[in-house]
Amino acid sequence: MKIKEISSGQNPFFKKLLRLNGSRGIKKFGLALLSGGRNVKEVLEYFPDRCTGLVTYSMDLLKSIVPRRLHHPVYLLPRKLFNLLDFHGTGKPIAILKVGPFRQWDESLHRRGCVLFLPFQDPANVGAAIRSAAAFGVKRVVLLEEAAHPFHPKCLRAAGSTIFHTELMTGPSLSNFFTLSLPLLVLSPRGRDVSTYQFPEAFGLLAGLEGPGVPEGLNWTESLAIPMEKNIDSLNAGMAVGIALYQWRSSIADGRAKGEKECRERGQFEAYR
Incomplete structure (x- = not known):
């Protein structure tokens, strides 16, 4: 598991993730964000190839949801930045999904x-x-x-x-x-x-x-x-x-x-x- 820390809202990858709150950004980057502990766990268990990474503000929280060894990169953010990506306020780790092609x-x-x-x-x-x-x-x-x-x-x-x-x-x-x-x-x-x-x-x-x-x-x-x-x-x-x-x-x-x-x-x- 590779952990990548993002501490600034000006980070290019963070800014890309932020644009996934609408269809235009999803189409442009071919990515989407899925929140909810159960959803993230099920994607990692049954569709791991559709996940390109995970976003969290706490490694302990991530491990409590996904206890097995992870092979996806993990982006560790301060809670303030994480909340901007947690569009539905779940407070749980977020999966970065590959979208399409259809x-x-x-x-x-x-x-x-x-x-x-x-x-x-x-x-x-x-x-x-x-x-x-x-x-x-x-x-x-x-x-x-x-x-x-x-x-x-x-x-x-x-x-x-x-x-x-x-x-x-x-x-x-x-x-x-x-x-x-x-x-x-x-x-x-x-x-x-x-x-x-x-x-x-x-x-x-x-x-x-x-x-x-x-x-x-x-x-x-x-x-x-x-x-x-x-x-x-x-x-x-x-x-x-x-x-x-x-x-x-x-x-x-x-x-x-x-x-x-x-x-x-x-x-x-x-x-x-």
Whole structure:
């Protein structure tokens, strides 16, 4: 373990880390900061190659979270400087993560299960949706051009180490989005009840933008709605995705046959057998 002490706010590397509080710095340097003791521990245990270093103000604190021998460089800062990088005030060591590169979405890659398409502009919603995707077995999440950066601090706060449990890909803008033969399901207040829907074996799930929803003219196979009380017209975007994915996983065992039949009747399933 190599310890590098940083004592000045004018240190070039510290100034680089400070710029990781927004998408612009993350894109420029290909790095992001992940805070939270449990998150840092899980990344070091399961995804050590995605970590390029650790930031702390106390070696004893670091060793209490990661007791095994470290092979990553450690940047030791005065508490005052550390607090400037601890964007969420956790007081725990911070992992410096490698970001990307992300593959471009290619419909031919997807043959089974759900691929989630996200246009969310709120990074907290992106993070919550990624966490739900990882929890319910979604293998790919496609971030449309409108979407917030998945390694934004607010996104990482919601997603935590689950950011590495599903493949993140990039896609087109929502206005230019389409699928060729992959059934596309969209979340809409005017759709079919998602709790009774039988999902196809392979499909894309698209949630609309916060507020405007899904643009007119988008060609989708089915729209799905989450039942709510009459005086409530919408859910938090990230929560809605989580509920829909839960319903999908719940329906797999007893609904696969019906879902395949519905897709065959629409002539859209044969390419995904």
